Amino acid sequence: MSRSVIRFDRPEVGLEGIRWQGSIDAADGRQAEVHIDVTHPDPVSFVPTARPWLLAVLVPAMAVGAPVTIEGAVDEVTLANLMEWQEAVVCWRPHLSVVPLQSAGG
16 A cells, blocks of 8 residues: 655744645645744744644644655654544544554654
């Protein structure tokens, strides 16, 4: 079975805030880019994590229904929490599927 792949770049930090870009290559061949602008009281102290990307693209990945590889580090607790979150979402949106998540970044 093919996989959906989530990618995200290093954020660009400026005095006005943070701009972050990423993408999803869905297993069904569709691609989408995601841009997130973050206002932060101290942009230099911002510590990026994969969480915003996962929340932005996980529902579309669940619609495709294929396993997901995240190109970036995601800790085991976050992966476990996202599996539980998917199970709750599927209760409200049964047309979606819970998809296995794998971090390729360690």
